Amino acid sequence: MAKNCHNDYKMKFTGDEEFPDLSLHNNHMAKVLTKDIYNKLRGKSTPSGVTLDDIIQTGVDNPGHPFIMTVGCVAGDEESYEVFKDLLDPIISDRHGGYKPTDKHSTDLNFENLKGGDDLDPAYVLSSRVRTGRSIKGFTLPPHNSRGERRGVEKLSIEALATLTGEFKGKYYPLNGMSDKEQDQLINDHFLFDKPVSPLLTCAGMARDWPDGRGIWHNESKTFLVWVNEEDHLRVIAMQQGGNMKEVFRRFCTGLLKIEETFKKHNHGFMWNEHLGYVLTCPSNLGTGLRGGVHVKLPKLSTHAKFEEILTRLRLQKRGTGGVDTASVGGVFDISNADRLGSSEVAQVQLVVDGVKLMVAMEKKLEKGESIDDMMPAQK
Amino acid sequence: MPFGNTHNQLKMSYSADQEFPDLSKHNNHMAKILTPEMYANLRDKETPSGFTVDDVIQTGVDNPGHPFIMTVGCVAGDEETYEVFKELLDPVIEDRHGGYKPSDKHKTDINPENLQGGDDLDPNYVLSSRVRTGRSVRGFCLPPHCSRGERRAIEDLSIQSLDILDGDLKGTYYALKNMTDDEQQQLIDDHFLFDKPVSPLLLSSGMARDWPDGRGIWHNDNKTFLVWVNEEDHLRVISMQKGGNMKEVFNRFCTGLTKIESLFKDRGHEFMWNEHLGYVLTCPSNLGTGLRAGVHVKIPNVSKHEQFGEVLKRLRLQKRGTGGVDTAAVGGVFDISNADRLGFSEVELVQMVVDGVRLLVDMEKRLEAGQAIDDLMPEQK
Numbered sequence: 001m002a003k004n005c006h007n008d009y010k011m012k013f014t015g016d017e018e019f020p021d022l023s024l025h026n027n028h029m030a031k032v033l034t035k036d037i038y039n040k041l042r043g044k045s046t047p048s049g050v051t052l053d054d055i056i057q058t059g060v061d062n063p064g065h066p067f068i069m070t071v072g073c074v075a076g077d078e079e080s081y082e083v084f085k086d087l088l089d090p091i092i093s094d095r096h097g098g099y100k101p102t103d104k105h106s107t108d109l110n111f112e113n114l115k116g117g118d119d120l121d122p123a124y125v126l127s128s129r130v131r132t133g134r135s136i137k138g139f140t141l142p143p144h145n146s147r148g149e150r151r152g153v154e155k156l157s158i159e160a161l162a163t164l165t166g167e168f169k170g171k172y173y174p175l176n177g178m179s180d181k182e183q184d185q186l187i188n189d190h191f192l193f194d195k196p197v198s199p200l201l202t203c204a205g206m207a208r209d210w211p212d213g214r215g216i217w218h219n220e221s222k223t224f225l226v227w228v229n230e231e232d233h234l235r236v237i238a239m240q241q242g243g244n245m246k247e248v249f250r251r252f253c254t255g256l257l258k259i260e261e262t263f264k265k266h267n268h269g270f271m272w273n274e275h276l277g278y279v280l281t282c283p284s285n286l287g288t289g290l291r292g293g294v295h296v297k298l299p300k301l302s303t304h305a306k307f308e309e310i311l312t313r314l315r316l317q318k319r320g321t322g323g324v325d326t327a328s329v330g331g332v333f334d335i336s337n338a339d340r341l342g343s344s345e346v347a348q349v350q351l352v353v354d355g356v357k358l359m360v361a362m363e364k365k366l367e368k369g370e371s372i373d374d375m376m377p378a379q380k
Numbered sequence: 381m382p383f384g385n386t387h388n389q390l391k392m393s394y395s396a397d398q399e400f401p402d403l404s405k406h407n408n409h410m411a412k413i414l415t416p417e418m419y420a421n422l423r424d425k426e427t428p429s430g431f432t433v434d435d436v437i438q439t440g441v442d443n444p445g446h447p448f449i450m451t452v453g454c455v456a457g458d459e460e461t462y463e464v465f466k467e468l469l470d471p472v473i474e475d476r477h478g479g480y481k482p483s484d485k486h487k488t489d490i491n492p493e494n495l496q497g498g499d500d501l502d503p504n505y506v507l508s509s510r511v512r513t514g515r516s517v518r519g520f521c522l523p524p525h526c527s528r529g530e531r532r533a534i535e536d537l538s539i540q541s542l543d544i545l546d547g548d549l550k551g552t553y554y555a556l557k558n559m560t561d562d563e564q565q566q567l568i569d570d571h572f573l574f575d576k577p578v579s580p581l582l583l584s585s586g587m588a589r590d591w592p593d594g595r596g597i598w599h600n601d602n603k604t605f606l607v608w609v610n611e612e613d614h615l616r617v618i619s620m621q622k623g624g625n626m627k628e629v630f631n632r633f634c635t636g637l638t639k640i641e642s643l644f645k646d647r648g649h650e651f652m653w654n655e656h657l658g659y660v661l662t663c664p665s666n667l668g669t670g671l672r673a674g675v676h677v678k679i680p681n682v683s684k685h686e687q688f689g690e691v692l693k694r695l696r697l698q699k700r701g702t703g704g705v706d707t708a709a710v711g712g713v714f715d716i717s718n719a720d721r722l723g724f725s726e727v728e729l730v731q732m733v734v735d736g737v738r739l740l741v742d743m744e745k746r747l748e749a750g751q752a753i754d755d756l757m758p759e760q761k
Binding site: 006007008009010011013014020021047048049053057061062144146147148149151152176188202203207208209210211212324330 | 387388389391394395398400401403427429431434438441442515519525527528529530532533557583584588589590591593681746
């Protein structure tokens with residue numbers, strides 16, 4: 001186990017002297033962390049040297065919002081979830097609907113198992129998108145990694161992505177050294193990610209050495225996109241205009257599995273285990289790390305008294321078309337799965353496909369002035 | 381700092397080249413000095429509290445700098461940083477502090493009786509006077525690196541010591557986290573309140589962790605002596621008042637500082653100091669005296685004179701707007717202060733301000749009367 005000098009040094013202060021003041025805080029970490037847990041875990045570190053204070057720093061620095069529950073902690077490496085399970089298991093349970101330490105997560109990236117999804121009405125469903133994250137085994141995560149590691153992840157990613165052919169053939173654009181022209185094009189395509197400004201992220205250390213080792217890869221048709229070394233090692237996105245979610249999910253699964261093969265060949269598979277599924281930096285993204293969603297026109301349904309109830313029963317969430325924390329414009333909403341852990345990729349995208357089909361049917365009924373009471377779904 | 385040092389051994393499995401930062405777009409003292417060879421020599425070292433070279437340089441890697449302003453680009457995490465990483469920090473210090481050599485000795489003089497004059501600056505021109513410095517408490521890590529336990533211990537020591545001050549220095553401590561809205565507003569109106577750092581230069585170094593835990597402001601009842609606890613340094617000590625009586629301001633500054641130092645010593649804690657670097661502070665730019673003594677002075681004519689920049693240079697002074705560093709002057713009123721920190725004593729630096737400002741005011745009066753100032757041009761100090 002690596003010697004963590006500074007953590008040893010801190011041990012000369014008592015647990016009480018070091019325990020953070022969480023009296024004004026409202027995040028998952030602050031709800032769960034007690035002095036007993038802190039005392040138990042403060043002397044530990046993972047093999048790469050991640051400590052409890054590293055994990056909770058972002059939650060200490062960002063008390064949160066009275067109405068939005070942020071997670072308030074991050075993993076610094078794969079082992080964080082094991083070494084600090086006394087803290088992270090209850091947080092995972094709290095965040096992921098009661099998911100227990102003994103529960104098993106199923107992974108299913110076989111797109112053939114998705115039923116339908118190619119027939120969402122394009123007059124209502126304007127675009128479809130699926131995203132997830134992946135962490136590369138053998139490297140520490142963005143809050144903790146060194147420049148050498150980050151560049152190692154970038155190098156492997158470039159090699160892996162360069163082997164893609166056919167519809168996946170594409171190009172890598174490192175953030176460092178991007179020409180103005182390339183930058184403008186990526187902005188217009190809504191592909192470019194910028195240095196994080198959210199203190200939730202910067203306090204976790206994810207923005208160190210920016211923009212070293214960061215970049216964007218996309219295929220020629222601009223329907224498959226990979227972010228390297230932003231919040232996670234990889235973020236993988238498939239998207240296109242219209243309502244053919246089946247096609248988007250097919251491309252998503254195919255591309256993802258091809259990329260994984262190449263990483264495995266280099267002895268660096270993705271971080272995964274049968275309890276947590278895919279291991280990512282933020283505990284909120286464990287499991288599938290998947291958000292499958294559409295931009296859909298629901299001006300009538302969204303003002304219906306039962307809209308929220310419908311979403312809850314369908315296990316869906318709404319966002320504005322600018323993404324999380326934005327307002328919807330012209331009755332167009334971003335509708336996506338609410339769950340990440342405890343159900344598979346296919347199951348989550350199925351919920352989106354079935355749920356959106358139902359909501360479009362409801363919208364059409366409401367347009368005709370008819371009631372939707374007999375269409376109310378059961379709790380999924 | 382949580383991230384940098386925690387896995388120094390793991391990083392050693394990568395070569396120095398693989399870990400060396402990309403400094404091609406950078407313009408700060410650290411980027412000018414750090415070479416791959418130096419990095420290779422220093423990367424496996426740690427101070428006793430675990431501060432590493434990546435911790436030292438992180439702020440300079442994250443903040444390429446400004447083409448016209450040379451930022452320092454590195455910080456100390458504890459007293460030993462300046463020794464363990466001297467191969468990097470000595471040249472940075474030399475570059476920043478006018479050729480100060482590793483063998484040079486710094487003199488400390490906070491005996492206010494040694495200041496000549498300074499009680500007679502014309503208050504029609506000199507609107508206010510102020511002296512500030514920083515102090516670090518030996519035995520604790522510095523703000524980029526300290527834990528909550530350490531920070532709170534420094535706060536406790538500070539409160540205990542400052543509570544004992546009496547007479548002109550009697551005052552009250554306001555912890556940032558317990559402040560009432562009224563107290564907060566009053567401190568803002570007095571221009572005393574410091575807020576969570578927003579500058580990425582500071583944030584990248586880890587100084588804002590756990591905000592506002594352990595931070596606070598103490599000031600005397602007369603509002604002429606002020607101490608910041610756990611902002612950029614363990615302590616920042618400020619003495620200020622309206623008008624041009626710099627002698628009185630410096631008097632109070634020295635008296636207060638000396639009393640505080642002795643109270644900390646009574647509790648078993650000295651200030652970090654050595655005969656080479658003087659007072660040891662978080663930023664290498666503040667070594668030596670850590671002292672900035674200045675006035676707000678009305679010099680609309682002198683400031684437009686073509687020799688203004690040259691005059692300041694010869695007097696070893698610098699100008700700032702009245703909002704502080706990087707602000708513009710308003711109504712011809714400038715903040716004029718000493719440019720040096722290391723290699724001169726406190727008395728010497730304040731003397732330069734007193735003598736220099738007196739000369740600038742004389743020049744202003746000449747120019748007002750339509751007369752030349754050529755015969756008043758000073759020598760290079």
